[in-house]
Every structure is written in structure tokens, then in C-alpha cells.
Amino acid sequence: MYAAIDFGTTNTDVVIHSAGSELNFYTFLTQNVNLEFIDKIFKEISIDLSKIKSIAVTGGKSSNLENSYKEIPIEKINEIDAIALGAKNLYEINEDSFVVVSAGTGTACVHSNGVTHNHLGGISVGGGTLQGLSNCILGTSTQSNIDKLSAKGKRENVDLLIGDVVNEIGSLYPEITASNFARARKIKNISNEDLAASLSNMVGEVIGTVSYLNALLMGVQKVYFIGRVSNSDTVKKGIEDRLQLASVEGCFANNREFGNALGALSFIKAK
Structure with missing residues (x-):
């Protein structure tokens, strides 16, 4: 059995690989990244520690962790x-070059040539931006509430569209x-519905x-997406509308x- 933990800024995602190909997925609100938090995670999911061969960790301050937890080796990814490895695993990517x-x-952008993985850069706009704004x-930062509001809203009541300002501009x-x-x-x-729709769309764009x-x-x-913010239908549509251009x-x-936890998992399984 292998365990992989991705310590995100907001959420900590856990993937457990049991016998065969079975994968179990768990999410926790991120706390201080230390062995005490890992202990809480494993107690919450009632895992038999004696069966874990290795723990992969990534994200956050995970590189500051000790090299083992209760004599189980910790691999820092x-x-x-x-x-890159998470996307490759999740999408079964065969291309030599992918983003x-x-x-x-x-938001972070990564390019892989199949051997090396390079950080192309990133932006500070993402799910945290949407929830904060x-x-x-x-008056709510709960994603499910934002999604419910945006699904009922019409962003065209808040945004100016190309058709509102010009007859034709390029494509x-x-x-x-x-x-x-x-x-x-x-x-x-x-x-609030229209505001939520406009906010969610803006982040997606x-x-x-x-x-x-x-x-x-x-x-x-082609771009392969991992991460939680695109689970919002309104954000996802905003992303797709821009890609279409x-x-x-x-x-x-x-x-x-x-995705990140799956990437960390695939790293230790390949060793």
C-alpha cells in the first residue's frame, strides 16, 4: 500500500493505493504541515499503518517534513x-510534449517533454481569488454556495460583451x-446570482x-487541467471560451x- 499527500494552500488531498489498482481519494482542510497533521489524516481514514510501504508528499511546506513517519519512509516530490506526472497518469498522456x-x-503552468518537467510560470488568480472576492x-466564500448562485445568474447583466461595443473585431x-x-x-x-456568474467567469477567463x-x-x-477550481461549471465555461479563441x-x-497527489503517487510507485 502507498499513500500520497498533496498539501495545498486551501485543501490537502490524499490518495491511497491499496492492493491491485484500487485508489481511494480523501480531502481535508489544510492545517500546519507536520507529522501531527499526517497523524490526524491517517486516523480519520482509519488506515492500517503496518501496510503502508511509503508515503509521498508534495506541495506547501512538505519539504520541511521529517524523512519518516512512524518508521514509514517519506518521499518528498x-x-x-x-x-506533470499527475496529468500523465490521469489522462494517460502519450504525447512527447504536453502542457x-x-x-x-x-494557477501554475507546466510543460513536459516526457523526460523533464519545466515550470512555465503561473498567475495569482485561481480558486482563492474567486472565494476571497x-x-x-x-458574503460567502463557500464554493458550493458560489456555484449555486452563478448557475442562476446572467453575467451579461454585469459584463460588457463584444457584441455590445463593436459590430465586428477580428475572429x-x-x-x-x-x-x-x-x-x-x-x-x-x-x-448576487449575476455577480457570482460574472466573478466565476472572470476567473475562468x-x-x-x-x-x-x-x-x-x-x-x-491541447491543455490538460488538474486542480479543483475547474470543477465549477461557470469557471470551466470561462476557461473553455478563452481556449476556443x-x-x-x-x-x-x-x-x-x-492530480498532484496522483503525480506524487506515480513517482514512488515507479521507484
Whole structure:
């Protein structure tokens, strides 16, 4: 049995690989990254420690951890390697060159040539941005609440769209955003639903833009997404709308929020 733990800024994701190919997934709110937190995790999921051969850790301050937990070796996996290996495992990628975008609290872009994995850069906009702004504007930072509101909202009541401001501009279609929140300058009493839809879409558009720019930079026409923020349908649509502008395909697999943990797991299993 192997255990992999990804210490994210907001959530800590755990994947347990039992006998055969069985995988079990768990999520906890992140606490201080130390052995006491690992102890809490394993107690919560009622795991038999005697069966664990190795623990892989990545993300956060995991490199500061001791090298073992109750005599079980701890393998510390570079987060960039975990991102690339996680996507490769999750999507069964065969391409020699591919781009992965890890969109969680913030957003990181990684390129792999199949052998080495390079950090292309990142942006500070992600799920943390959405939840923080939502708390300030809507009075809630709970993602499920934001998603429920955004699903009922109409962002075109808040955003200016291309079709609102010009007849034609290049290949941009009328429904593309010209300016996020621009209508809010002159409108009062905007519904929380419309605000949530606009906020979620804006975060998605920013992630989608940096994603397609990195894809074009590396000469690929596909981006593989891991991380939790794209689980929001409104954010995901914002990402896809931006990718479409550059004819770049976005790939969104189930369990992508566990991508980093899966990457750490595949690293220790290959040793």
C-alpha cells in the first residue's frame, strides 16, 4: 500500500493505493504541515499503518517534513514533477510534449517533454481569488454556495460583451467578454446570482487566457487541467471560451482535483 499527500494552500488531498489498482481519494482542510497533521489524516481514514510501504508528499511546506513517519519512509516530490506526472497518469498522456495547468488556489503552468518537467510560470488568480472576492462581495466564500448562485445568474447583466461595443473585431464572436464588470459602473442593486456568474467567469477567463498562451508558446493544441477550481461549471465555461479563441482544446478529467497527489503517487510507485 502507498499513500500520497498533496498539501495545498486551501485543501490537502490524499490518495491511497491499496492492493491491485484500487485508489481511494480523501480531502481535508489544510492545517500546519507536520507529522501531527499526517497523524490526524491517517486516523480519520482509519488506515492500517503496518501496510503502508511509503508515503509521498508534495506541495506547501512538505519539504520541511521529517524523512519518516512512524518508521514509514517519506518521499518528498517536487511540485512541478507532481503536476506533470499527475496529468500523465490521469489522462494517460502519450504525447512527447504536453502542457498541464494546475488551477487550484492559484494557477501554475507546466510543460513536459516526457523526460523533464519545466515550470512555465503561473498567475495569482485561481480558486482563492474567486472565494476571497465572493466573500467580500457576496458574503460567502463557500464554493458550493458560489456555484449555486452563478448557475442562476446572467453575467451579461454585469459584463460588457463584444457584441455590445463593436459590430465586428477580428475572429471574436459577440458573446466574448469585452470588459468584466463594466456594466456595474452604472447599475445598482445587481443580484448576487449575476455577480457570482460574472466573478466565476472572470476567473475562468483569466485561467483560460494564460493556458492558451502557454500552449501556443510550446506549440501544442491541447491543455490538460488538474486542480479543483475547474470543477465549477461557470469557471470551466470561462476557461473553455478563452481556449476556443486560440483553437486550443481543454481536457478535464474526473478526479482532476487529486492530480498532484496522483503525480506524487506515480513517482514512488515507479521507484
